[in-house]
Amino acid sequence: MKAATYKSYGSPEVMEISEVDKPFIKDEDRVLIRVVSASVNQYDNLFRKGYLPTRIENGLTKPKTQILGIDVAGTVEAIGENVTKFKVGDSVFGSCVGSHAEYVCPRQDVIALMPNNSTFEEAAAIPCAAQTALQALRDVAQIKAGDKVLIYGASGGVGHFAVQLARYYGAEVTAVCSTSNIGWVRDLGAHHVIDYTQEDFAHNGKKYTVILDAVGKRTFFSCLRSLTEKGIYITEHPLYPKYHPIQLMMGSVIGSKKAKIHLAKPNGSDLDLLRALMEEGILRPVIEKCFTLNEIAEAHRHVDSGRTKGKVVLKIE
Known part of the structure; x- marks a missing residue:
């Protein structure tokens, strides 16, 4: 072959x-x-x-x-x-x-x-991107209706699924992407969209229950002031040279704020859920x-x- x-x-x-x-x-x-x-x-x-x-x-x-x-x-x-x-x-x-x-x-x-x-x-x-987003939000962050979730890299593979899944679970979703992606990312269901070329979310004074860094370009420390008192930061790409895993492990808990590295674990049950969401028009x-x-x-x-x-x-x- x-x-x-x-x-x-x-x-x-x-x-x-x-x-x-x-x-x-x-x-x-x-x-x-x-x-x-x-x-x-x-x-x-x-x-x-x-x-x-x-x-x-x-x-x-x-x-x-x-x-x-x-x-x-x-x-x-x-x-x-x-x-x-x-x-x-x-x-x-x-x-x-x-x-x-x-x-x-x-x-x-x-x-x-x-x-x-x-x-x-x-x-x-x-499979890979949607299961990664699903498990990060549902299992690691354990998001619930009313949570404020920020997706950094919302126009990427994991990020664009995360926007839709966070909305499905009833969260208030803030998506961070570049100027050219604002329109279609908003169409995925994001309540708020931040253009990272114009604004750094870490300096706008807003707090989030969950920050999902779907592209591995932020650190736990850079997101600290944007997390609620018991907020959680999750990174999906700990292998990037820009982001050293030791930094995450050393600062995995600061006060009651937490940081987690997440890698997806493929399984048929999650795929069945994603299939159902696709067939219902909730996920695309x-x-x-x-x-x-x-x-x-x-x-x-x-x-x-x-x-x-x-x-x-x-x-x-």
């Missing part, structure tokens, strides 16, 4: 299209999926660049796992003996390392049936651009820019 691979760490130019072995079902709880669409996340760029924390997991000098991608949407071609949730021919979406390829073989508990009102491209845009992915598998380097360059509006999707088929 064809796959986008990288045999060394570096710039987007290390990505190439290769012929690799097609995966097959080894474990009885796995599903073979013919990939139609996938998406490109910051996760992929971090691994491709070879930041130190990723090298510890994936090889210090060269990558052990050479196919990137963690979001998948496609059709089921085969199932293991213990698979009960899916049948051959089902359209599914979910999480699976190595999805920038024609086939993947995930466990059944990290995928779900696709929303009945979504395209494969839309479904592929959902914003896709800025689609690339073909052959354009993988260009897709990485686009995500590297840090100015993605919503999601970037790969058309594999």
